[in-house]
Amino acid sequence: MTYFSRLLGAVSVAALSLSALPALASGTLVIASTQVPRHFNGAVQSGIATGLPSAQIFASPLRYDEDWTPQPYLAKSWEESADGLSLTLHLVDNATFHDGVPITSEDVAFSIMTIKENHPFKSMFAPVEAVETPDPLTAVIKLSQPHPALLLALSPALCPIIPKHVYGDGQDIKTHPANIKPVGSGPFMLDSYAQGDSIVLKKNPNFFLDGRPKLDEVIVRIIKDPSALLIAMENGDADMYPFMGGSQEIKRLEKADHIGIERDGGAAIGPINWLAFNTASPKLSDKRVRQAIAYAVDRNFIIKALHRGVSKPARGPIVEQSPFFNPDINPYDVDLDKAKALLAEAGYPDGMELTVDYIPGFKEQQQSVAEYLRSQLKKIGIAVTVRAAPDFPTWAGRVANHDFELTMDAVFNWGDPVIGVHRTYVSSNIRKGVIWSNTQSYANPRVDELLAQAAVERDFDKRKALYAEFQQIVVDDAPIYFLNQMPQMTAYDKKLVHVPDGIWGPLAPMDQLDWSE
Structure with missing residues (x-):
């Protein structure tokens, strides 16, 4: 029995002003966030800004615990065909x-096909040919090939079930008015949204899980000033701060006696901070040059000094919390003599000049590292110019159109490698103009072959072996030098119980979250 078959079998059986707001009820949770969602429909929009409210407003077929085990949600059970x-x-x-309308298999079919056609993660439901609906409570997902990532793709962060009777009216799904005034089936309902200020979610009194949600109300206060956000947490004006990533804020809130820090939830999101190489550049086409740079960079210095110890090392394209991580890959421990020798072998005994870009707005993870590269690579004869971008669209345009030599970047795993990893390395995804595709112009026929096999392999151990070889090759080819996993911690009032700690962290439904008595 395969790993995923065992999982199937196991469960088949079974900154608005604080003073401007009214007094809060005892069953209210206040979440502080810097993220401003464009809308709430996670069926057509990725990212944590939409994902957090979407997971509360919409239910999904499955949900996941901290052990990467799928659990029932809208689907009480499921089974996979023998083939x-x-x-x-x-x-x-x-x-x-x-709105009181029953959820049926027609809604599931409509949602999955809508996501397939409109969500930016094209590989997520690519093998889905159709969803059959033999009766109102049975949905049969038909595939063109085995799809071992399918179960994970049916979880809250990726597969909200949206109402066909609302969205199936012929309007453009990406601009549908219901995206900003959603009708879902999750534990909470949208009460109001003051764009850029607050999201107010009220308890769904008819939620299909008895006794849930525990809370009466969830308010997301969008506080763009980082100092004001931290003060709100320290003063108790906010109860939870998800996706906390800066060392200063982590260190500061650690000192507050009433605040706890959840460090491990959200393993499936898997954000990696890395240095990408444009392998189509004549200077960087030889992997020895890329390896030289990797040996010159001191990952431990970045984590300990620049990130004050709050980041975790990233050694390859799959995060260490993933069941597919290969611990035997080369970590590229700093070795300046080896770096200089590799440069000389590649024809650059006197060094070279390179330009590095970075994503604006994330100084600690991006700009500070880019500036460190300028001083560190000088030690092996590489003169680095740091090129700033005035805004994110400018940076994204440069990288998407392959107008770069080196660039800092941050990319998420999104649970299964099929969903969030393949896109960066398969040669068929070298798509000029598309950010977070294979912007490195990296092509290796063996990698293409391994990823194609892993995308359909149903035996967990065999699939893990395919990904192990893939990681070895990619780390050796070095189209990317992997720096660190970005912290995404959750600060919370210690009186809260059942703080989301599953693989999706705060992108999971908060129906069990409650205040202790």
């Missing part, structure tokens, strides 16, 4: 949308 070409979902019979 791996279909997955049958058996829905709960008591779920309704917030």
